[in-house]
Amino acid sequence: MLSDTLPKAASKTGEQIAVQIDGVGKSFAGTVALKPIWLKIARGEFLTLLGPSGCGKTTLLNLIAGFLEADAGELFIHRDLVTRVPPHLREIGIVFQNYALFPHMSVAQNVAYGLRTRRVSKVEITERVREALALVKLEDFADRRPRQLSGGQQQRVALARALVIRPRVLLLDEPFSALDRNLRGAMQVELREIQSSLGLTTVFVTHDQSEALSMSDRIAVMSRAQIQQIGTPDEIYDRPQSRFVSTFVGDANLFSATLISSSGKDVRLKLGEVGLDLTTYQSDLPAPGPVTLFVRPEHCRLTEAGSPGAVPATVALAVYQGSYTELYLDCPFADTGRAMLRVPASTVMAPGTAVGIALPQQGPAIFPKE
Amino acid sequence: MSKRPFLGWFASPSILIAFGLTASFLAIIQYSLRAHVPGSLDPGGFTFDNFTTLWHLAYGRAFMNSLLLCIWTAVFALLIGYPLAYAMIRARSGLLRSAILLISLTPLFMGEIVRTYSWMIVLGNRGFLNSVLLKLGLIDSPIGFMFTMTGVVIALVHFTLPIVVVMLAAALSHIDRNLERAATSLGAGRVRVFFTVTLPLSMPGVVAATSTAFAWTFSAFATPQMIGGGQVSTISTMVYQVGFASFNFPLAASLSLTGLLFAIAVLALFNTGIRRLEKYGAH
Numbered sequence: 001m002l003s004d005t006l007p008k009a010a011s012k013t014g015e016q017i018a019v020q021i022d023g024v025g026k027s028f029a030g031t032v033a034l035k036p037i038w039l040k041i042a043r044g045e046f047l048t049l050l051g052p053s054g055c056g057k058t059t060l061l062n063l064i065a066g067f068l069e070a071d072a073g074e075l076f077i078h079r080d081l082v083t084r085v086p087p088h089l090r091e092i093g094i095v096f097q098n099y100a101l102f103p104h105m106s107v108a109q110n111v112a113y114g115l116r117t118r119r120v121s122k123v124e125i126t127e128r129v130r131e132a133l134a135l136v137k138l139e140d141f142a143d144r145r146p147r148q149l150s151g152g153q154q155q156r157v158a159l160a161r162a163l164v165i166r167p168r169v170l171l172l173d174e175p176f177s178a179l180d181r182n183l184r185g186a187m188q189v190e191l192r193e194i195q196s197s198l199g200l201t202t203v204f205v206t207h208d209q210s211e212a213l214s215m216s217d218r219i220a221v222m223s224r225a226q227i228q229q230i231g232t233p234d235e236i237y238d239r240p241q242s243r244f245v246s247t248f249v250g251d252a253n254l255f256s257a258t259l260i261s262s263s264g265k266d267v268r269l270k271l272g273e274v275g276l277d278l279t280t281y282q283s284d285l286p287a288p289g290p291v292t293l294f295v296r297p298e299h300c301r302l303t304e305a306g307s308p309g310a311v312p313a314t315v316a317l318a319v320y321q322g323s324y325t326e327l328y329l330d331c332p333f334a335d336t337g338r339a340m341l342r343v344p345a346s347t348v349m350a351p352g353t354a355v356g357i358a359l360p361q362q363g364p365a366i367f368p369k370e
Numbered sequence: 371m372s373k374r375p376f377l378g379w380f381a382s383p384s385i386l387i388a389f390g391l392t393a394s395f396l397a398i399i400q401y402s403l404r405a406h407v408p409g410s411l412d413p414g415g416f417t418f419d420n421f422t423t424l425w426h427l428a429y430g431r432a433f434m435n436s437l438l439l440c441i442w443t444a445v446f447a448l449l450i451g452y453p454l455a456y457a458m459i460r461a462r463s464g465l466l467r468s469a470i471l472l473i474s475l476t477p478l479f480m481g482e483i484v485r486t487y488s489w490m491i492v493l494g495n496r497g498f499l500n501s502v503l504l505k506l507g508l509i510d511s512p513i514g515f516m517f518t519m520t521g522v523v524i525a526l527v528h529f530t531l532p533i534v535v536v537m538l539a540a541a542l543s544h545i546d547r548n549l550e551r552a553a554t555s556l557g558a559g560r561v562r563v564f565f566t567v568t569l570p571l572s573m574p575g576v577v578a579a580t581s582t583a584f585a586w587t588f589s590a591f592a593t594p595q596m597i598g599g600g601q602v603s604t605i606s607t608m609v610y611q612v613g614f615a616s617f618n619f620p621l622a623a624s625l626s627l628t629g630l631l632f633a634i635a636v637l638a639l640f641n642t643g644i645r646r647l648e649k650y651g652a653h
């Protein structure tokens with residue numbers, strides 16, 4: 001089963017499982033927020049839950065944290081069965097999108113909170129709070145109130161507060177979505193550095209695909225209350241297993257085609273008059289008939305109109321992007337009527353020019369027509 | 371000004387009210403400084419005697435009673451109102467939430483007199499409460515609730531509960547649930563979360579509710595008058611007694627004026643408290 005695969009790093013060290021989710025699901029008054037899922041997260045792994053709004057990401061996080069009770073299934077953290085363990089005993093660190101810092105406490109008191117509940121000695125608290133604040137580069141802000149800090153600083157305090165208790169798992173629910181672009185990039189790097197230096201098992205929720213691609217060991221792409229595909233970022237990007245995943249992560253060109261025949265991974269397709277012989281990465285292919293052909297824009301090449309095997313199109317719009325130009329093409333076979341190619345920035349193309357789209361021999365995929 | 375053509379029209383009623391209030395206030399001030407002419411409703415010449423008369427023990431007791439009533443009422447209204455407000459905000463079932471809201475708001479829909487009479491029926495020596503306690507064998511003879519501080523406090527708590535519940539509920543509903551979740555994830559059990567996060571963050575609401583309950587109780591008249599039955603004299607019942615039993619308007623005026631200043635002083639104290647607590651507020 002797909003979701004049972006573990007990243008290579010983990011299997012080498014011998015099944016060091018941090019979190020195991022066995023058939024955990026959740027419904028609210030008739031609406032299914034999360035269908036039962038099976039998932040193993042390795043120790044030290046950075047797993048990202050990626051998906052559109054309402055697909056159940058927060059629900060899954062709350063189930064792991066224990067803020068929601070699962071309808072069915074079992075949950076293990078470090079081999080302990082925690083399905084019925086209350087959240088305050090699960091030793092999980094959480095960072096929220098809105099930081100959720102205690103406004104009536106100083107930064108140091110916020111960070112110390114989790115140590116106080118654990119009855120750690122005063123001396124040790126002081127030391128560990130200082131360490132945690134140093135880790136997020138906020139040593140000089142210990143006595144401030146949360147609202148005297150910028151958004152990025154507040155989020156770092158929230159991170160320090162969650163890390164100081166040395167949690168078994170760190171959960172982050174869209175932690176950077178309230179930050180501006182530059183700061184977000186800096187925080188992503190910082191989090192990833194801290195996470196890998198501590199070897200901390202992390203479940204990170206986002207609906208930003210580029211964030212997911214750049215940070216994760218594995219990505220679980222979710223939609224409609226379930227995990228659609230789980231894998232390393234390059235697996236998800238290069239070998240999406242469904243139309244949804246192909247369009248949700250990265251840009252995709254989708255063409256309507258007819259599958260004539262297939263043998264193994266080799267397929268014979270027709271787009272109108274144009275016949276194509278391609279090799280896909282898929283192990284199961286749809287039956288012959290109308291299908292959707294998926295190709296990444298960077299795998300498409302611009303050629304002259306009428307070249308053999310090229311999909312006919314006309315230039316609609318050229319959008320200059322600095323280092324390259326996005327060329328939008330009107331194409332009768334494209335699913336949306338439009339296809340997109342990236343061409344060198346120096347390329348000049350007048351709208352209306354007839355061109356051809358050359359598709360790669362290797363790498364495209366074929367999904368059933370929806 | 372030209373952008374708000376109706377401002378004048380909208381403001382005029384409030385000007386009228388302000389004028390009326392100022393005028394009556396000035397009248398009270400000037401009454402309080404006039405001599406009482408026994409047998410006449412018209413006051414005599416200027417004097418400060420009314421205020422010196424107030425140093426009398428009976429008036430001191432009225433002030434003391436008013437203050438005690440306020441404190442006890444506020445304390446019990448908070449002790450009962452906080453759990454109610456908490457349950458109203460946090461209950462999962464919508465039915466339960468509406469039920470709590472409805473029950474805690476009903477006292478607002480009854481007139482003061484009706485409500486007080488109901489309490490007289492409940493608290494009387496052969497009233498509902500005593501009958502039940504006697505039947506259950508918990509007491510041998512009826513407890514005298516009527517004409518006591520206890521009875522008055524019970525009725526006043528009922529009177530102030532709606533406003534306390536509503537104000538506390540407003541404060542509690544503004545607390546970000548993620549704060550409590552964060553505390554929980556850091557190892558705090560329910561009780562600890564409540565005392566270290568929920569309660570401190572609701573303090574501005576607690577102070578506001580308390581000061582309102584204070585003002586509400588301080589100005590209450592029918593309840594201490596009817597349930598206290600003259601045995602529990604407060605500033606407001608005293609004003610009534612002096613003004614409309616003895617027809618000593620000047621003394622009644624000086625008594626209300628002093629009472630007002632007293633109430634303002636107490637509320638000012640609370641306001642500084644609120645401001646200090648708002649520094650820690652949730653925003």
Ligand SMILES: Nc1ncnc2c1ncn2[C@@H]1O[C@H](COP(=O)(O)OP(=O)(O)OP(=O)(O)O)[C@@H](O)[C@H]1O
Nearest residue numbers: 028031032033052053054055056057058059060207
């Ligand atoms: N307490 C609740 N009561 C009823 N329905 C809920 C509750 N919490 C979540 N849902 C529903 O469950 C589904 C999944 O919600 P969830 O919050 O997990 O989505 P999400 O993936 O986190 O979305 P977003 O990206 O917007 O945060 C949604 O359809 C939501 O309406």
Ligand SMILES: [Mg+2]
Nearest residue numbers: 057058059173
């Ligand atoms: Mg969410």
